[in-house]
Amino acid sequence: MGANLRRLRWVCTSGCADAIKCKSLMLNFLQPVLETALDAVVAMAPDGTVAAWNAVAEQVFGWTEAEVLGRPLADLIIPQQHREAHRAGLERYNRTGRETILNRRIEITAVDRAGREFPVELSITTAPDRLLFIGFLRDITARREAEARLQRQAREAQLLFEVASLATSTNSFEDALRACLNAICDLTGWPLGHALLLIGTELVSMSVWHDDTKGAADALREATEQIRFTSGVGLPGMVLAAGEPIWIADAAEASQFPRKGLGLGAAFGFPLKSEGRIIAVLEFFTYDRVRPDPELMLVVRTLGEQVGRVLERKRTEDHQELLLHELNHRVKNMLSIVQSVAMQTFKGAAPREAIRTFETRLGALAAAHDLLIAENWEAASLQEIVSKAGLGCGADRDRIRTEGPELRLHARAAVSLSLALHELCTNAVKYGALSTEGGRIHIAWHIVHDGTRLCLVWQEQGGPAVQPPQARGFGSRMIERALAAELGGKVELHFLPEGLRCVIEAPLPAEDR
Known part of the structure; x- marks a missing residue:
């Protein structure tokens, strides 16, 4: 392309005084570039109209070359919110020659014929004598999506590690629930989260909430307290009945969502299980309607398993503590029996001092057992x-x-x-x-x-x-x-x-x- 532009400059400075003819010559020389470039190539005249449009541009933006030639570029591919700035920048350049984005690679957004806005990488240069602006555009939607996917996977891994670490170190079920709520709201960007504990056959609202906009959940909290969430009732009841995560894409239209009228758009919930049984349900809300996200459901299922392990460990430790205290009680009872037998044995046959010594030794043994019980016999x-x-x-x-x-x-x-x-x-x-x-x-x-x-x-x-x-x-x-x-x-x-x-x-x- 550089050789073509140098040749154009020679043509334009060898006596040609007709700008229209010069522009036509430039386009002729640019034709090989337009036909072979792997990116969308768009040439724009100083008045902002399209002067050239290659086949890749047709594929990317949905307009044919015949449909766009001579039309304002701003009306075709520039998003509505950026059009005024585009026109002002073009006018300033034509008047002063001062540029801000020429000969640089930038990332902005563009729109196609259907009105879809998407990210593009753009570089703009000028033809000789500023008769044309030539833009090279590349759709970077796939790259942005890949970057976002990697960032999300990294964040998911970090949150899973944080919740798993907490699950192995804390004995507080509420702390683990709160950490899980915060992690999922952080991951999804959803502002509201809530935990309900299964007591008997009813899911009872807990005081564990996540509220990004302090006070925004007050109405939801009040509505939640008025409902008895049994199997099949509301989002928590649906999760309880299914034993699986449930997603409601449009809360305002869902027939089984009794907490309507609060401005909520979408909601999802999932069960926490311990030893295969549901022990609690976590639910999340946002103000926008959102379609189900299968990948997110896999992540929250894993987070729920980690939190469920906290309760499993707590129950195991409580059971061990009960057994230890029962063992200590029985050992001390046995020592009392030994003491009684010793007293009966020594009665009339041993001095009182010997009996007292024997008793104190048993007492020392009992004290050692008491100390170890306080330390879980470890x-x-x-x-x-x-x-x-x-x-x-x-x-x-x-x-x-x-x-x-x-x-x-x-x-x-x-x-x-x-x-x-x-x-x-x-x-x-x-x-x-x-x-x-x-x-x-x-x-x-x-x-x-x-x-x-x-x-x-x-x-x-x-x-x-x-x-x-x-x-x-x-x-x-x-x-x-x-x-x-x-x-x-x-x-x-x-x-x-x-x-x-x-x-x-x-x-x-x-x-x-």
């Missing part, structure tokens, strides 16, 4: 274990100093350590640092060996002078052997003159490292 805080062991043997809290990082021990280790600490504390009250007024106990723990092992040190101070025992009693054997075995580590008792020192070292669970 793990317990080391600080809590130490505190309960001291209080359980009647020690003054001010005389036991503790220090160490926050750590959690698994259930088996927690019970064993609780019993061992109780034995140490009981021994300190009877014979050690807590048996005298000025005695103190320091319990400290830290992590050693590159964070893989726990070291806990029990140190008594200010009590009676300590001498190593001639024989090891039950308590000592339990601490040194049983505790070491349970923890998978080692326990050392040092009977130092200034006070008993117990060093416990054990591997940390992998999750605590």
Whole structure:
């Protein structure tokens, strides 16, 4: 095309004074471009009329060349809202030569013969002596649709991730419902969303709403509260009856949409299910009439499945909690029976002190169970274990100093350590640092060996002078052997003159490292 235009300039400057003839010559030279260009090519005269129109332009805009030649271009392909600006720009260029869009590639909209407005990519250049404006136009509808589809898919993936993440982290069914409403309204651009919970055979309106235009849903909310949504009644009832998403393209004309007269155009709803049963229905509204969107229905179905899992998990956790409390109750009952049997067994045959020791050991075991039940029998805080062991043997809290990082021990280790600490504390009250007024106990723990092992040190101070025992009693054997075995580590008792020192070292669970 550049060679043709250079040749036109030579022709026009070699003595031709007739603008009409020059224009005709230009069109003749442009003919190969018009015939071979893959884009729509439109030539416009300075007065705004069509001077040339290729075959691709006929396909794109629906007008034949014979129908458009000599007619104002603005009346043919320029949208109504842009025509005045087009005429003003053309007049300014003819008068001043000042241009704003020549020799650039821009994206605008055009209209075809049927009045359809669609996006086009446009570049405009001028022929020599400004006798013609030549525009190259490409319909980019498919490209825009592909870009919009990619953006929507990316947004869908993001929203699915956000709702799925919330579904795995929250125990609040209402929070999950609200997040789902917000996500779908964000995805669709629809302003109103609402949740209804299935109670018995009726869908009951919840206080969970999405309202983009604060207050716009007031009339809808009031109308919703007046209706009993049972199977088949209104949009929620239709969803309940079908067990599938329902779309209403024109709410004003739908016979099964009782909330008419509120200016709503379209609506859709879908069920939330848990273990295959409907537990709630989400419904959405917009003020425009909108045809069903099958792709959107697939997305909202997936979102609904994620929210339904929140309730499934909550029910499972509630059931586990009930079982744990029932187990704890039975264990404590069993300990009471053991205590009663022990008392009957020891009656008349054992000193009262032995019975009291046995009872306190059972009490320490029960306290450890209570602590673990509060933590769903998964793990317990080391600080809590130490505190309960001291209080359980009647020690003054001010005389036991503790220090160490926050750590959690698994259930088996927690019970064993609780019993061992109780034995140490009981021994300190009877014979050690807590048996005298000025005695103190320091319990400290830290992590050693590159964070893989726990070291806990029990140190008594200010009590009676300590001498190593001639024989090891039950308590000592339990601490040194049983505790070491349970923890998978080692326990050392040092009977130092200034006070008993117990060093416990054990591997940390992998999750605590």
